[in-house]
Amino acid sequence: MGQMRQIxxxxxxxxxxxxxxxxxxxxxxxRKMTMEDLAAEVGIGKGTIYLHFPSKEEVVLxxxxxxxxxxxDRLREIREExxxxxxxxxxxxxxxxxxxxxxxxxxxxxxxxxLSALRQEFLARRQRHFQKxxxxxxxxxxxxxxxxxxxxxxAKATAQTLLWATNSLLPYSLSAKELGRRKEIEAAVSRTAxxxxxxxxxxxxxx
Amino acid sequence: MGQMRQIxxxxxxxxxxxxxxxxxxxxxxxRKMTMEDLAAEVGIGKGTIYLHFPSKEEVVLxxxxxxxxxxxDRLREIREExxxxxxxxxxxxxxxxxxxxxxxxxxxxxxxxxLSALRQEFLARRQRHFQKxxxxxxxxxxxxxxxxxxxxxxAKATAQTLLWATNSLLPYSLSAKELGRRKEIEAAVSRTAxxxxxxxxxxxxxx
Numbered sequence: 001m002g003q004m005r006q007i008x009x010x011x012x013x014x015x016x017x018x019x020x021x022x023x024x025x026x027x028x029x030x031r032k033m034t035m036e037d038l039a040a041e042v043g044i045g046k047g048t049i050y051l052h053f054p055s056k057e058e059v060v061l062x063x064x065x066x067x068x069x070x071x072x073d074r075l076r077e078i079r080e081e082x083x084x085x086x087x088x089x090x091x092x093x094x095x096x097x098x099x100x101x102x103x104x105x106x107x108x109x110x111x112x113x114x115l116s117a118l119r120q121e122f123l124a125r126r127q128r129h130f131q132k133x134x135x136x137x138x139x140x141x142x143x144x145x146x147x148x149x150x151x152x153x154x155a156k157a158t159a160q161t162l163l164w165a166t167n168s169l170l171p172y173s174l175s176a177k178e179l180g181r182r183k184e185i186e187a188a189v190s191r192t193a194x195x196x197x198x199x200x201x202x203x204x205x206x207x
Numbered sequence: 208m209g210q211m212r213q214i215x216x217x218x219x220x221x222x223x224x225x226x227x228x229x230x231x232x233x234x235x236x237x238r239k240m241t242m243e244d245l246a247a248e249v250g251i252g253k254g255t256i257y258l259h260f261p262s263k264e265e266v267v268l269x270x271x272x273x274x275x276x277x278x279x280d281r282l283r284e285i286r287e288e289x290x291x292x293x294x295x296x297x298x299x300x301x302x303x304x305x306x307x308x309x310x311x312x313x314x315x316x317x318x319x320x321x322l323s324a325l326r327q328e329f330l331a332r333r334q335r336h337f338q339k340x341x342x343x344x345x346x347x348x349x350x351x352x353x354x355x356x357x358x359x360x361x362a363k364a365t366a367q368t369l370l371w372a373t374n375s376l377l378p379y380s381l382s383a384k385e386l387g388r389r390k391e392i393e394a395a396v397s398r399t400a401x402x403x404x405x406x407x408x409x410x411x412x413x414x
Contacts (some may be wrong), residue, residue, distance in 0.1 A: 116323045123382035161398045167375030175330035191368045199405035 014052050014062075016042050021063040022106075029110030030060060030117055057118060061125055067103045068129045074099055075136050085144040086197055092140065093162060093193040096133065097169045098186060101179070104171045108179035111171060122172070130167075134159045141200075150200040158200070165196055221259050221269075223249050228270040229313075236317030237267060237324055264325060268332055274310045275336045281306055282343050292351040293404055299347065300369060300400040303340065304376045305393060308386070311378045315386035318378060329379070337374075341366045348407075357407040365407070372403055 020041040024033045035056055039046040053059035078091050104111055115122060137159035144150035152158045169189050171179060178185065227248040231240045242263055246253040260266035285298045311318055322329060344366035351357035359365045376396050378386060385392065 112327055116326050119323050119326075120319055120382070127382075157398065158402075161395065161402055164375050164395055165372040165399050165402070168371050168373075168377075168380065170375075173375065173380055175327070175334070188368070188371055191364065192372050195365075195368055195372070195406035196402055197406070198409040199402035202405040202409045 010052070013044070013048070015066075016044075017049055017052055017059060018063045018066050021059055025060075025063075025110060025114070026106040029107065030114035031110075035059075057121060060114065060118065061121060064122070064125065065129075067100065068132070070103075071096060071099045072132055072136065075133070079136070079140055085140065085147060085149045086201070089137075089140050089144065089150075090190075090193045090197055092137065093166055093196070094186070094189050096163075097166055097189040098182075100171050101182065101185060104179070105182075108171075108176050111179065112176055115172060126172070130160075130163055133163055137162055144200070151202065152200060162196055166192055217259070220251070220255070222273075223251075224256055224259055224266060225270045225273050228266055232267075232270075232317060232321070233313040236314065237321035238317075242266075264328060267321065267325065268328060271329070271332065272336075274307065275339070277310075278303060278306045279339055279343065282340070286343070286347055292347065292354060292356045293408070296344075296347050296351065296357075297397075297400045297404055299344065300373055300403070301393070301396050303370075304373055304396040305389075307378050308389065308392060311386070312389075315378075315383050318386065319383055322379060333379070337367075337370055340370055344369055351407070358409065359407060369403055373399055 017038065020038050021033075024037055024041055028037065033056070035046055035049055038056075038059070039049055042049070049059070053062060074095055075092050078088055078095055081088055081091070083091070107114075134156060138155040141150060141152050141155040141158050145152050145155065166189055167173065169185055169192070174185070224245065227245050228240075231244055231248055235244065240263070242253055242256055245263075245266070246256055249256070256266070260269060281302055282299050285295055285302055288295055288298070290298070314321075341363060345362040348357060348359050348362040348365050352359050352362065373396055374380065376392055376399070381392070
């Protein structure tokens with residue numbers, strides 16, 4: 001019991017540190033931010049941060065992991081909404097782009113900086129994020145296939161195709177200028193989703 | 208007449224310089240390559256290179272421009288092939304990914320290096336490349352609409368959607384590991400293209 005409380009507190013501190021990273025990325029950007037700044041922001045000792053994260057790189061990458069974990073929660077919520085399977089899948093596709101977009105909205109200028117510095121590590125991490133997303137999207141595709149709403153032979157392969165087809169709209173692939181244009185990005189992902197969903201329903205009887 | 212010959216020669220030298228860049232990116236990578244190396248590779252003086260390109264950044268970006276110019280030529284060729292409009296559009300989509308893929312195949316390891324260093328400039332350039340591609344894809348979409356092969360209200364917007372939906376498969380967005388998997392990338396772009404094209408033909412009478 002005592003140990004469980006300790007583990008819980010450990011996670012709380014990690015969360016506070018990641019909140020601090022989020023604030024500092026907005027204020028200083030990745031390169032200028034130091035572990036000292038972060039300790040001061042959170043109000044704890046630098047040593048405590050190193051107990052949780054081995055390096056500045058790692059704390060920033062964990063911050064990105066947290067954005068994706070929250071996105072996955074959001075996608076699970078949408079999957080349960082009382083809407084048609086097509087509408088839910090569309091909303092999930094739009095959400096996977098816009099949730100990330102909004103999560104980095106306060107540091108679009110420094111995102112370039114961050115991604116230049118951590119490109120390689122970020123790309124490796126991204127693979128794991130996509131794998132988790134694929135499982136969620138495969139589930140709703142299976143549901144749509146079962147109810148004859150979608151034509152889809154291989155749910156995982158189709159899920160991967162849907163992710164590939166919207167990945168270029170993720171913040172990682174956008175310039176700082178493009179990251180300033182929320183409405184345009186939302187319109188683009190919506191059009192892409194519609195076209196893909198039309199593809200998934202081709203040849204089905206819609207009465 | 209004399210002036211025209213001089214202009215032609217100027218372009219030949221530029222082309223030779225860009226061939227040199229291509230070879231050196233494979234041998235040294237972006238960061239290690241110097242303008243001295245390039246001059247030695249081409250067999251001209253360093254001063255001559257600076258007459259054509261103001262900086263190492265610029266010569267590498269021009270090298271990327273040339274890849275895209277050659278791709279545009281290839282896309283125009285495909286557009287004229289004696290195949291159905293759907294098949295030509297599919298081949299154009301696959302080509303826009305695989306042509307770039309094959310163009311950087313000999314320096315996948317150093318591509319990361321190059322894109323980290325030139326990310327900002329590259330993203331700005333990329334916008335112009337996409338604008339040219341959009342025009343070409345809009346033309347074939349118009350053709351498909353006229354022959355009732357596609358359902359498409361706004362050819363330019365649809366062209367842009369097709370590019371967004373395949374952009375995440377371009378070398379720029381791939382890790383070095385992914386760049387080693389030609390068959391997987393080709394399969395992914397082919398699946399994406401099929402799904403998009405099914406979307407473009409939904410609701411059309413296909414007899």
